[in-house]
Amino acid sequence: MAEKKVVVIGAGIGGLTAALELGHLGLDVTVIERGAVAGGKVAAEWVNGQPIDSGPTVFTMRWVFDELLDSVGLRLDRELKLKPLNTLARHFWADGSALDLHADPLASEAAIEAFAGAQEAENFRKFCDTTRALYGVMDAAFIRAQRQNLPSFMASLGPRGLALLTRIGPMKTLWSSLQTQFTDPRLRQLFARYATYCGSSPWQAPATLSLIAQVEMDGVWSVEGGMVELAQCLTRLCQQVGVRFRFQTHCEHISVKNGKVAGVQLSTQEQLPADRVIFNGDAAALRQGLLGAPAQKAVAATPAPRSLSAVTWALHAKTQGLALDRHNLFFWPDYASEFQDIFERQQLPKQPTVYLCAQDRQDQQAPAGPERLLCLVNAPATGDQQALSDQSLAQCEAQCLTLMQQCGLSLELTPHNHVVSTPQKFHHRFPATGGALYGQATHGWMSIFSRPGAQSAVPGLYLSGGSVHPGPGVPMAAMSGRLAAAAVRASLGLTKTFPVGATSGGMSTP
Numbered sequence: 001m002a003e004k005k006v007v008v009i010g011a012g013i014g015g016l017t018a019a020l021e022l023g024h025l026g027l028d029v030t031v032i033e034r035g036a037v038a039g040g041k042v043a044a045e046w047v048n049g050q051p052i053d054s055g056p057t058v059f060t061m062r063w064v065f066d067e068l069l070d071s072v073g074l075r076l077d078r079e080l081k082l083k084p085l086n087t088l089a090r091h092f093w094a095d096g097s098a099l100d101l102h103a104d105p106l107a108s109e110a111a112i113e114a115f116a117g118a119q120e121a122e123n124f125r126k127f128c129d130t131t132r133a134l135y136g137v138m139d140a141a142f143i144r145a146q147r148q149n150l151p152s153f154m155a156s157l158g159p160r161g162l163a164l165l166t167r168i169g170p171m172k173t174l175w176s177s178l179q180t181q182f183t184d185p186r187l188r189q190l191f192a193r194y195a196t197y198c199g200s201s202p203w204q205a206p207a208t209l210s211l212i213a214q215v216e217m218d219g220v221w222s223v224e225g226g227m228v229e230l231a232q233c234l235t236r237l238c239q240q241v242g243v244r245f246r247f248q249t250h251c252e253h254i255s256v257k258n259g260k261v262a263g264v265q266l267s268t269q270e271q272l273p274a275d276r277v278i279f280n281g282d283a284a285a286l287r288q289g290l291l292g293a294p295a296q297k298a299v300a301a302t303p304a305p306r307s308l309s310a311v312t313w314a315l316h317a318k319t320q321g322l323a324l325d326r327h328n329l330f331f332w333p334d335y336a337s338e339f340q341d342i343f344e345r346q347q348l349p350k351q352p353t354v355y356l357c358a359q360d361r362q363d364q365q366a367p368a369g370p371e372r373l374l375c376l377v378n379a380p381a382t383g384d385q386q387a388l389s390d391q392s393l394a395q396c397e398a399q400c401l402t403l404m405q406q407c408g409l410s411l412e413l414t415p416h417n418h419v420v421s422t423p424q425k426f427h428h429r430f431p432a433t434g435g436a437l438y439g440q441a442t443h444g445w446m447s448i449f450s451r452p453g454a455q456s457a458v459p460g461l462y463l464s465g466g467s468v469h470p471g472p473g474v475p476m477a478a479m480s481g482r483l484a485a486a487a488v489r490a491s492l493g494l495t496k497t498f499p500v501g502a503t504s505g506g507m508s509t510p
């Protein structure tokens with residue numbers, strides 16, 4: 001099988017995962033990456049000589065990586081040092097209230113009772129029962145499965161799954177569903193925010209996205225050395241099985257001959273022959289013809305609404321006044337206005353929810369002196385349109401500082417202690433996206449079926465990454481890479497594996 005050549009375009013998590021599995025099978029795999037290092041969105045900014053994780057910071061669903069490494073005969077805990085967090089996230093409101101969610105559900109229940117009363121604690125328990133059951137059902141029927149259409153999805157759900165989905169109300173939005181499950185507006189806001197993990201508005205995302213809350217409640221880990229260590233670990237394992245990497249090399253064209261993929265053309269003008277190509281960039285790049293006209297046919301021609309972008313500040317700064325945890329959220333009272341600003345007015349939110357990752361903290365330990373922080377707010381994916389004005393960026397920054405100050409936190413922001421990333425910068429790094437970080441928005445109940453799957457309409461061309469099924473986020477992008485590898489294996493007659501799935505499993509079906 002060594003003569004079969006596979007080219008993977010993009011060393012994001014979905015590309016690395018596919019390369020690892022196919023390299024392990026003995027295929028001749030080359031990864032082409034336009035950046036200087038692997039990881040894609042998993043990346044660090046250097047500030048004052050300190051590496052600050054400036055992409056994903058919340059590591060969940062570790063079972064995806066446990067299973068991936070199992071599948072290539074390795075163990076995750078021997079390759080990467082992960083520590084489970086006791087506190088999942090600390091939430092602050094401008095009125096001075098605060099709530100921790102914990103890895104221990106009983107501790108979360110007790111915290112919610114103290115925060116909002118016994119009835120809301122009971123509501124939380126019921127909410128968790130539903131999201132746990134939902135995650136169990138979606139695990140096999142959606143997350144591990146190749147992309148399905150509605151009828152095949154319904155069939156794979158089975159009677160119990162269908163009954164559960166009917167009870168949740170698939171046509172309800174996440175926000176309307178939370179209205180009936182919690183009475184405290186702060187809890188509605190907290191659980192609605194999970195829609196933003198796949199770049200969507202709670203007012204347009206389907207109620208089924210509540211399962212993301214369960215993903216987090218199932219556990220959050222910190223990675224020793226930062227999230228970039230995950231990308232480095234996968235790169236090292238790829239190299240151990242013979243995968244070759246070409247960094248700082250842009251793939252300009254995917255060639256198709258006699259109706260199937262024949263190879264790729266690089267920015268160096270080299271042509272690399274390939275029997276199979278996996279594209280790990282955003283599917284929008286194919287749609288826009290950035291990889292040539294033949295590859296344009298790989299995805300549906302109609303563009304889908306873009307997911308959220310972000311403005312981030314990678315900071316090395318002193319904090320004062322508030323006991324931060326590792327993952328911190330700061331909320332304004334008018335949550336709806338954030339999504340109206342972003343999705344309707346296409347402007348930076350006037351009341352942005354602020355996420356602050358205090359990366360040197362693990363369950364409360366505060367470092368002495370300046371610490372490494374990532375501050376993130378949601379933004380419209382308009383990075384290929386007008387640049388954000390300095391004034392709107394300064395206003396947004398001031399609003400973030402004001403909110404944190406109202407919650408009790410002072411943060412020292414100087415011209416030299418931070419690096420800002422905007423939708424323009426993200427668009428430049430991830431072509432065709434406008435800075436959208438999660439592919440298309442999951443808006444409307446049918447949207448989960450409209451992401452492209454691993455197998456494209458062009459024979460020999462496969463897709464992986466956060467813009468394709470099963471969706472964005474580090475573990476889901478890894479799952480998409482596994483699905484792409486499974487589809488390539490199947491096309492070469494090397495597998496029986498549909499869906500991807502293994503032995504250990506993330507959730508047991510209730």
Ligand SMILES: Cc1cc2nc3c(=O)[nH]c(=O)nc-3n(C[C@H](O)[C@H](O)[C@H](O)COP(=O)(O)OP(=O)(O)OC[C@H]3O[C@@H](n4cnc5c(N)ncnc54)[C@H](O)[C@@H]3O)c2cc1C
Pocket residue numbers: 009010011012013014015032033034035039040041042054055056057058059060249250251252280281282285310312376429430431437438464465466467472473474475477478
């Ligand atoms: C600020 C931020 C915060 C986030 N927070 C979280 C979080 O806390 N938890 C979480 O799970 N997820 C989070 N995410 C989302 C998560 O990072 C992504 O969903 C995931 O990493 C995407 O992986 P991917 O496989 O799609 O590849 P990407 O990361 O999109 O990488 C694609 C790669 O392809 C390369 N490429 C594209 N086109 C070409 C070409 N023509 N030639 C050569 N190379 C090309 C790019 O340079 C890039 O390296 C966050 C993302 C960002 C940006």
